[in-house]
Amino acid sequence: MEKLINQLIDDQYLKTPQVIEAFRKIHRSDFLPEEMADQAGMNIPLPIRFGQTITQPLTVALMLELLQAKRGDIVLDIGTGSGWQAALIAHIVGPQGKVISIERIPQLVQFAKRNVAKYNLKNLVIVHGDGSAGLEKHGPYDRIIAAAAAPEEVPQELIAQLKSPGRLVMPIGEWEQDMVLVAKDERGKIDRKKYPGFQFVPLIAGGLPPPVLE
Numbered sequence: 275m276e277k278l279i280n281q282l283i284d285d286q287y288l289k290t291p292q293v294i295e296a297f298r299k300i301h302r303s304d305f306l307p308e309e310m311a312d313q314a315g316m317n318i319p320l321p322i323r324f325g326q327t328i329t330q331p332l333t334v335a336l337m338l339e340l341l342q343a344k345r346g347d348i349v350l351d352i353g354t355g356s357g358w359q360a361a362l363i364a365h366i367v368g369p370q371g372k373v374i375s376i377e378r379i380p381q382l383v384q385f386a387k388r389n390v391a392k393y394n395l396k397n398l399v400i401v402h403g404d405g406s407a408g409l410e411k412h413g414p415y416d417r418i419i420a421a422a423a424a425p426e427e428v429p430q431e432l433i434a435q436l437k438s439p440g441r442l443v444m445p446i447g448e449w450e451q452d453m454v455l456v457a458k459d460e461r462g463k464i465d466r467k468k469y470p471g472f473q474f475v476p477l478i479a480g481g482l483p484p485p486v487l488e
């Protein structure tokens with residue numbers, strides 16, 4: 275993994291010192307099924323069972339660089355999966371910050387909780403439920419990030435749960451996705467940017483009650 279991290283730095287995907295530090299401290303191998311742990315350093319998505327994948331490191335690097343999470347930020351992470359990305363963000367925002375991560379598959383909630391328990395991240399909570407409309411009760415958020423793709427556009431509820439200023443990063447599209455960055459300024463004015471060429475699992479909406487924090 276160290277080799278891959280250095281490659282991502284050389285190729286300028288990883289730039290921000292706090293993001294680089296998180297990549298070095300939170301090991302992808304700790305977020306894979308045991309029999310796959312030795313493949314952690316490969317720059318590809320890898321299966322984590324239940325038809326889901328842990329995101330490709332290059333994509334996580336790009337998303338976290340767009341997100342620009344800061345110390346003390348309150349962050350909503352939609353689609354916990356393995357918990358790797360949630361743990362990286364929890365490391366970046368530090369003890370003064372907080373990450374709420376939502377996952378719809380109960381077995382993956384358990385898997386992610388076991389994985390993050392290898393680290394002392396008191397500022398990270400993982401909850402079961404449908405995160406497609408965010409979690410209004412605990413918002414607004416400084417940052418929102420989703421690792422599953424909405425088909426057509428960024429759900430309006432998510433934009434509404436973003437602070438001014440605030441930033442949201444998520445993939446949008448049905449077969450191939452654009453990575454979309456929504457930036458709100460201090461006055462709530464919205465600016466969008468798109469980066470083409472991604473492939474994510476779909477964000478599956480409905481069929482579950484809204485998530486409840488324990």
Ligand code: SAH
Binds near residue numbers: 328353403421
């Ligand atoms: N960042 C994760 C990537 C997980 S893949 C990692 O590093 O491992 C995306 C995850 O989003 C899958 O686990 C999938 O079950 C979950 N997901 C899809 N739709 C969802 C929804 N509506 N609410 C919460 N999670 C969802």
